[in-house]
Amino acid sequence: MGPVPKPLIAGNWKMNGMRGSLAQIKEIATSKMLASGKFDALICVPATLLHSAALMTADTPLKIGAQDCHDRENGAYTGDISAGMIADSLGSHVIIGHSERRTRYREDDALVRSKTIAAYKSGLIAVVCIGETEEERSSGRTLDVLRYQLAGSLPDGATGENTVIAYEPVWAIGTGRTASIADIAEAHRFIRSELCKRFNSEGDCMRILYGGSVKPSNADEILHVENVDGALVGGASLTANDFLSICSAY
Numbered sequence: 001m002g003p004v005p006k007p008l009i010a011g012n013w014k015m016n017g018m019r020g021s022l023a024q025i026k027e028i029a030t031s032k033m034l035a036s037g038k039f040d041a042l043i044c045v046p047a048t049l050l051h052s053a054a055l056m057t058a059d060t061p062l063k064i065g066a067q068d069c070h071d072r073e074n075g076a077y078t079g080d081i082s083a084g085m086i087a088d089s090l091g092s093h094v095i096i097g098h099s100e101r102r103t104r105y106r107e108d109d110a111l112v113r114s115k116t117i118a119a120y121k122s123g124l125i126a127v128v129c130i131g132e133t134e135e136e137r138s139s140g141r142t143l144d145v146l147r148y149q150l151a152g153s154l155p156d157g158a159t160g161e162n163t164v165i166a167y168e169p170v171w172a173i174g175t176g177r178t179a180s181i182a183d184i185a186e187a188h189r190f191i192r193s194e195l196c197k198r199f200n201s202e203g204d205c206m207r208i209l210y211g212g213s214v215k216p217s218n219a220d221e222i223l224h225v226e227n228v229d230g231a232l233v234g235g236a237s238l239t240a241n242d243f244l245s246i247c248s249a250y
C-alpha cells in the first residue's frame with residue numbers, strides 16, 4: 001500500500017454564479033483553514049468566471065478549475081472551450097465526465113477518455129467522474145459499472161499528479177440523499193483496487209473523491225471513510241460558509 005494522498009475538497013458551481021459570486025471565492029481563498037495545508041481546495045467555476053477567479057486567487061492556496069473541456073485543441077466547435085483555453089485562463093483543473101454531461105450530452109467513456117488526454121496535454125489535472133444510476137445500483141450492477149467506467153474513461157498515463165477520480169452515485173446528486181457509509185466504503189475500496197491493478201503504485205496516489213449531497217452535516221463522517229480522499233461538492237460549495245464548514249472536517 002502506497003502513501004495516503006493529501007485530501008482535496010473540490011467545489012463544482014455548475015451553471016451557478018455571476019461576477020458578484022467572486023466574493024465567495026475570495027472568502028474561501030483567504031480563509032486561515034486553507035493556509036493550514038492539511039488539504040487542498042479547488043473551486044470549478046463557470047467558464048465566464050474562470051480567468052477572474054484564477055487571477056483573484058493566484059497568490060492563495062485555492063485552485064480554480066473548469067467544468068468541462070472539448071477533446072480537440074481548437075476548431076469549429078461553437079460554444080465549446082478547449083483544455084488549452086482553460087490553461088490559458090490560468091485554470092489548473094477540469095472536471096470531465098460529470099454525470100450531468102454523460103446523461104444530458106450523451107458523453108460516453110471514450111469521449112471522457114479523449115477529453116482527459118486533452119487535459120493532460122495542456123497540463124491540467126483531470127477530475128474524472130464516475131458513478132452508477134439508481135437502476136444500476138438496485139439491480140446489483142454498481143461495481144461492474146464502476147469497473148467499466150474506470151477502464152474506459154482513464155487513459156494510460158494517468159497518475160496521482162494528473163488525475164483525480166470523483167465517485168458520484170448519480171441518484172445522490174442534488175437530491176439530499178447520500179450513499180450509506182458502508183456503500184461509500186465499498187465503492188471507494190473497489191475503485192482503489194481497480195486503480196492499483198492498472199496503474200500499480202500510482203493507483204494509491206490518485207485521490208478518490210466522494211460526491212453527492214455532501215454538506216456540513218455529513219462531511220465529517222464521509223470524509224473519514226477509508227479511501228475517501230476528499231469530496232466533490234455541488235450545492236454546498238456555492239457559499240463560503242458551507243464550503244469552509246465541510247473543509248473543517250480536516
Ligand SMILES: O=C[C@H](O)COP(=O)(O)O
Nearest residue numbers: 012173174212213234235
Ligand atoms: O459535482 C458535484 C456533484 O454533482 C454533487 O452535487 P451536490 O453536492 O449538489 O449533490
